[in-house]
Amino acid sequence: MLRNIASLTGLIAVGVAAGLASPPTHAADTAAAAAKSIYLKERADCEAGRTAEDRATCLREAAAAEQERRRNRLDNTGSLRQNAIDRCNALPAQDRPDCLARIEGPNRPNQKTTTSGSVEGGGVIRETTTTTTGQPTIIIVPGSTAPSTPR
Secondary structure (H helix, E strand, O other): OHHHHHHHHHHHHHHHHHHHHHHHHHHHHHHHHHHHHHHHHHHHHHHHOOOOOOHHHHHHHHHHHHHHHHOOOOOOOOOHHHHHHHHHHOOOOOOHHHHHHHHHOOOOOOEEEEEEEEOOOOEEEEEEEEOOOOOOOOOOOOOOOOOOOOO
């Protein structure tokens, strides 16, 4: 009888361990199902023409995103602002301040940033104008005379 109780206890322990081990598998299945659902929605949007891309490009991008999701390499949780700053930091030093002004807005009183376009229309265009004043340049053309006044 003691032996049967020990066997029963062992079976219960194995069953509990198996039950505890199954949620990660279930979570992985849930994540895979969610990724598949996202892919099917993106594909349907491509087929219906609800994107700013042509159909072939849209389908290719949707498939590539699905593949990266399966590999757990698709990360949309990053900061858009930090991403933009990182892109500005890759530019030569003399171009960085203007790039940052387009992203974060004017950072000097002599700058003006305008935004036009839309993501749906194909892109947002930001233009920063920096007004500078310099020394006036006087140009003297040799051989010119002052205009004579009629008498």
